[in-house]
Amino acid sequence: xxxxxxxxxxxxxxxxxxxxxxxxxxxxxxxxxxxxxxxxxxxxxxxxxxxxxxxxxxxxxxxxxxxxxxxxxxxxxxxxxxxxxxxxxxxxxxxxxxxxxxxxxxxxxxxxxxxxxxxxxxxxxxxxxxxxxxxxxxxxxxxxxxxxxxxxxxxxxxxxxxxxxxxxxxxxxxxxxxxxxxxxxxxxxxxxxxxxxxxxxxxxxxxxxxxxxxxxxxxxxxxxxxxxxxxxxxxxxxxxxxxxxxxxxxxxxxxxxxxxxxxxxxxxxxxxx
Amino acid sequence: xxxxxxxxxxxxxxxxxxxxxxxxxxxxxxxxxxxxxxxxxxxxxxxxxxxxxxxxxxxxxxxxxxxxxxxxxxxxxxxxxxxxxxxxxxxxxxxxxxxxxxxxxxxxxxxxxxxxxxxxxxxxxxxxxxxxxxxxxxxxxxxxxxxxxxxxxxxxxxxxxxxxxxxxxx
Numbered sequence: 112x113x114x115x116x117x118x119x120x121x122x123x124x125x126x127x128x129x130x131x132x133x134x135x136x137x138x139x140x141x142x143x144x145x146x147x148x149x150x151x152x153x154x155x156x157x158x159x160x161x162x163x164x165x166x167x168x169x170x171x172x173x174x175x176x177x178x179x180x181x182x183x184x185x186x187x188x189x190x191x192x193x194x195x196x197x198x199x200x201x202x203x204x205x206x207x208x209x210x211x212x213x214x215x216x217x218x219x220x221x222x223x224x225x226x227x228x229x230x231x232x233x234x235x236x237x238x239x240x241x242x243x244x245x246x247x248x249x250x251x252x253x254x255x256x257x258x259x260x261x262x263x264x265x266x267x268x269x270x271x272x273x274x275x276x277x278x279x280x281x282x283x284x285x286x287x288x289x290x291x292x293x294x295x296x297x298x299x300x301x302x303x304x305x306x307x308x309x310x311x312x313x314x315x316x317x318x319x320x321x322x323x324x325x326x327x328x329x330x331x332x333x334x335x336x337x338x339x340x341x342x343x344x345x346x347x348x349x350x351x352x353x354x355x356x357x358x359x360x361x362x363x364x365x366x367x368x369x370x371x372x373x374x375x376x377x378x379x380x381x382x383x384x
Numbered sequence: 385x386x387x388x389x390x391x392x393x394x395x396x397x398x399x400x401x402x403x404x405x406x407x408x409x410x411x412x413x414x415x416x417x418x419x420x421x422x423x424x425x426x427x428x429x430x431x432x433x434x435x436x437x438x439x440x441x442x443x444x445x446x447x448x449x450x451x452x453x454x455x456x457x458x459x460x461x462x463x464x465x466x467x468x469x470x471x472x473x474x475x476x477x478x479x480x481x482x483x484x485x486x487x488x489x490x491x492x493x494x495x496x497x498x499x500x501x502x503x504x505x506x507x508x509x510x511x512x513x514x515x516x517x518x519x520x521x522x523x524x525x526x527x528x529x530x531x532x533x534x535x536x537x538x539x540x541x542x543x544x545x546x547x548x549x550x551x552x553x554x
Contacts (some may be wrong), residue, residue: 124434128467132444135456135463139516142455158404158450165405226453228411230517233453269453294528295518296414359411 112132143199153224154264162235166223167320177362184253190227215328217251218242223267227358231275234258234361249326249367255356256280257334257364259326267364274298274358281321282333284312284350288321291352298358300337306348312336320351325369325376352354395549396424400444404451415533419458421448422509423542425466426502427489427550430482434470441466454517461513468508476501490546502542503535510535 119126152161218238225234231382238244240263250257250270258272273280273293280291282303287310289303306312316336322329334352341348403421424444428437445459452458473488476497490498516531 124438124467126464127435131438131463132460135445135460136516139454139456139460153450153453155450161401161405161451165414169409222492224453226408226411228414228417229454235453295523 154239154262154267154269156264159235159264159267162224163237166221166237170221173360173362176360180253181363184225187253188269199241213233214369216368216370218244218368219365220244220268220377221361222361222364225272225358225361227274230295232272232358233261233275234270234272234364236268236270236364236366237266238366239263239268241265243368244268244366247326250364251331251367252356252361252364254332255354256320256327256331257361260366271366272286272358273301273354273356280333282318282352283337284316284318285310287312289350295307299354301334301352301354303350303352304347306350308341308346308348310348312339312348312350314338325372327367392424392427396444398467399424399445400451403448408452412537415530416537417530417534418537418541419461419506419510419513419534420538420545421458421504422462422465423545424540425462425469426505426542427487430473431525432485434467437466437469438463457513458518460516461509464512465505465509468506472501472504472508476504487550489550490543491550498546499543503539506538506542507531507535510538 126296153159174278215237218237220236221244223235223237223322226232236244244260244263246260246263248260250260256273258270258275258278260268261271262269270307271278273291275293276295278291278293282289282291284303287306289306291301292304293301303318318333320327320329320331320333322331332355334356335352337351337353339348339350395532399421400531405417407418407420421444425437425441428440441462442459445456445462448454448458450455473482478497486492488501493501510531513532514527518527518530
């Protein structure tokens with residue numbers, strides 16, 4: 112007993128160090144798992160407040176760029192409105208459409224804080240559970256995808272961007288499925304792994320979301336094939352994709368609400384597990 | 385003694401905010417991520433109690449983590465470096481020990497001593513940080529590059545802060 116006590120006394124500092132490290136590192140490595148996040152993040156009240164104050168100062172810095180983006184989006188949406196179409200048949204817009212049912216809704220939010228130079232990159236937005244945001248929802252911008260919501264508080268949410276390892280996003284090029292992967296350095300490029308070498312993909316082909324997991328609608332633009340890399344002696348292709356999202360100026364994003372998500376999950380859960 | 389702790393508290397707030405709100409957002413390429421908050425552990429007195437030191441490191445790390453969404457990475461690194469600090473100071477001890485009224489600053493200890501101390505301190509801290517952040521054997525090159533570039537940048541900024549914030553106590 113006395114030996115144990117003297118041992119504890121001698122190694123007291125080391126034990127404190129080890130206990131603290133185990134505690135902190137378990138939080139950290141848990142956060143690498145796709146659906147978990149620890150309490151040490153910016154959704155809490157104090158850092159949320161500080162980040163909001165910072166945003167209030169810096170939000171004007173790239174105002175012209177943001178304006179241009181929004182104007183462009185407006186123009187695009189306007190071109191889809193009924194008055195932009197030449198009416199071929201007079202009653203075509205008064206038909207109550209029962210062929211389609213709305214599956215996706217969008218919540219607009221503002222990015223308060225983001226990084227693009229770390230190994231895993233996150234963004235904080237100014238809406239949380241009170242605005243209807245939940246964990247695991249997809250996030251897009253007008254011309255590309257951003258990532259997934261990994262943690263929410265009442266007023267804030269954290270997005271894990273596609274500039275992260277193990278993001279596991281299923282994408283589609285010319286109808287061929289592949290997995291999107293980020294290599295950790297270049298914020299403009301991701302790679303599609305595991306395509307067969309015979310796949311019919313050319314430089315300039317557009318890459319879209321597959322929509323199979325229900326995070327994103329099908330057919331949201333992800334980027335453009337920038338090159339084709341054939342690995343020697345390998346039967347697979349690696350395709351660098353230039354992302355269409357501009358990760359150096361994230362401002363307004365849309366959180367995707369999938370109304371059918373619960374239904375899909377329940378159905379799949381009943382058979383896959 | 386008391387007034388120097390008040391000064392330390394002000395520096396603590398200032399540097400944590402500087403790190404979280406300015407430095408985190410500069411984004412000078414994928415390799416350079418200066419972590420200037422290490423200064424707050426560098427300049428503590430020589431004879432500080434290690435439990436107290438670990439406490440400061442914990443508080444510092446959590447504050448920086450909350451502002452930069454790193455989920456405990458900064459906390460882990462600063463606790464590590466706080467634990468190593470006494471051994472490092474011991475290894476760098478001059479022949480006749482440290483004076484009671486000296487602080488580990490560039491003015492008190494001289495440029496060469498401070499450069500060695502801060503240099504080793506920063507490299508150890510950054511190594512722990514980037515190794516844990518990436519944690520993959522196939523990316524050793526990237527880890528090394530990040531450590532080297534970021535350490536150099538942190539070192540230069542810390543040297544500047546030394547001359548800016550501290551005056552010779554003699």
